[in-house]
Amino acid sequence: MLETTSARLRNLSLPDYKIALVLSLLIALSLSSPLIFLGIELKGLGFSSLLTNCLRPLTLSLLVNTLELSVLVSASTLILGFFCAWLIEQTNIKFKNILGTLLVVPFAVPDFIISFSWYSLSPSVHGIFGALLVMTFALYPLMYFPIASALRSYNKDLEEVARSLGASKIAVFFKILVPQLKKAIFGGTMLVLLTVFSEYGAFEILGYQTFTTEIFTEFNNFDLKAAASLALVLVVLSLVALFINFGVESSSKPVSNLTGYRKNVDLGKWHPLAMVFILSVIAVSVGIPISTCIYWIFNQKATYVIGASLLSSLVHSFIYCFLSAFVATILALPVALYTERKKTAFSHIIFRTTYIMYGLPGIITALALTYFSLYYLKGFLFQSSEMVVIAYVILFYPLALVCVKSAVARTSKRFEEQALTLGKTKTQAFFRVTLPIIAPGLASSFALMFSACITELTATLLLKPIGVETLATNFWYYEQNLAFGQASEIALVIIALGLIPSFFFNRYFQGLSAKTT
């Protein structure tokens, strides 16, 4: 009847995570199931043919191209993303809500529009220089989001302590702030790397060859086996990138900012300059694509309708993206909890397995799901809306995971344990202690997933039910017809739609923290 505190504590730990472990395993396996399809394609291929496919002279130059660009883009997006996140979350810069929302817009802009608008400006935006420029301004939101999310609940008390002990501002920056952001930075870097690996539309226009552009060439050549071979190389490359341990899985647990006390850095005389910087980033990353759209809208002539009406595609896009974002965020919870709280080799493997399909072009997932549904499930879910949602979750899951994981890293088992000693059940402890802390992470995850899903095209074209159009597919029909004006109208709607969840959640959680100050 009477239990001592220590006895209660002993009843915790491992059994709690068994459920999370099983769930994580199931999720990881499901997410990487398209690899089975690759295996099937490669099965008929002899080992020597596989080697011939993989080791063409072109492969080496593709490897160099892909790696070179990935490393450069990771560095540039890190610098840009960090700086912007710090300015928005840690300083007293004005109009945080609006700026914070605008800063993630580039992520909701379709590939074609981004690269074409850059290319229209000047033909010198080409090759590796062009690719670096375009990718930096298109992908920095991937760094911005997790870092901003982490900074939002970052605990300044440690800084105060360090300062009171005589540490300089720079020492505080590198020894206190940066280490607490390691997970977010690591997560963001993985995303950027894999996005560059799987990028296709932009590189086509910029004339930059990577593994994925080559995979598409093979698909267009009806050579599925050659495409699968190259995809295999890409999988290996992704795994290597994923397993490089930056030493971030440290054992020290950072304490979360539970008091909600936030003392922002006063920019003082640097304020105008900071505003100019942020506005320039927005102008370049958002202004250029949007002004290109507006140019085309004013220069269009024809006004017929192809595909579905704008309203219909809008509704379907919304439904698909909303559901995918929701499902992915929910599925990210067990994996985030398990991989954060239990640092075993197994959890590391599970974590990284969920990233694999993100680094591969969507067409592989689409063909895999088609094959599974027809040949393993007797046509169940074949070309259905559910299938589209499943595909989106498989393709973009790491976006959800990195946000939730970085938020879970802010929490500690100790708080849940304390709640348990105070008489709460495990469920109550989770909902009343952990969930409120990770809520900003869940919100960021939802917003990021939503924006990513809206622009997905290749898999959607192949998997969606007949007669259903999304904004992205309708956009493509117009673009194919040279109806750039009408395509641009849709592009603007896509961008606006991507903004909504971001704005809403930014505002809600900025408001929350302000209340508790």
Next chain:
Amino acid sequence: MRVIYLRLLALFLTLLLTITFPACSTINSSTRLVIYNGQHVQTTEDLVALFRGDAKASIGLRNADENQLADQLIVEGRRSNADLIYTGNTLPLEYLAEHGLLARLPDSILALSNKKYDSPNGYFVGISARVSVLIYNPSLISKSKLPQHISDLANPEYKDMLALAPGETDLYPIIDSFVLAYGKNAALKWLEGLKMNATNHIYPDNESLVLAISRGQAAFGIANQYYYYRIRAELSASSVHCDISYFAPRDPGYVIDISGIALLKSAPHKSEALDFIRFLLSKKAQQLIGGYRVNNLQSISYEYPIDAGVSISKTEGETPFSQLQPYPITITELADGHQARSLLKEAGLL
């Protein structure tokens, strides 16, 4: 307080979800015909609208890149729900035929078509035709300076002026044609020359290529004639700066490209599918393709009707089909584009 807000939010989200999820399954079970469509969506939609007329018959289109649709069909195999595959080039159809996925069309349909542009074994029929031309920007190069022969495109005098879309399927018949005329080695050398002339002007498709020429990024490039007419119809006159020029008569670059349709062996709705093919070969459909007003519908495909009896509408001043003088390459000789692609890879363009 924060927790209450979160709970309300969670409740709201769950409600929203349960409401929206059923709305997701909009699978149309009354679909009578499923067409995998690699042709321009607008063209096919107009043809389907004409075919359906006032009937409630539901015809489903799956629109995507024709090569990716072919891949999809290969993966779907005999369990595919597709009845027809309609493409902008015959190459994917030839490939699918080689893989045994197409059904041989009945003689009654083959009798209606233009033999010259059909599959030699009766696996697909041609529906419309395009011709390869040069599209150029008059302010960057004058008509007299344009190459008259396809082989001249590799000449050093055109360095930095050529726009090229190596991934565009429309290009492959031209390459095959070149090989037929001058041989493989010459073709490889020629492609390498093209690569030199088109550095910094490589595009993913003909849409971007034509747009780039119009915006003055490159001086000229090869495309099908209908792109020129489309861009002038789509964009305002002030933003279009390009013109069209034909190759010398019977030059290997002067190639007729065929858009065709085929029946899948595993088609669930065979008779409806054959009805549709019959319709596409009929005078009404051909007239619609040719730009005439039919049953209150008008299409802007700018492609040539395959029916010799229907000439293209004169509205845009397109050269009539009968006046074209293309290189005499046959559908058989065009095959599935494999040769063209290997050459492009060897030359480092793909």
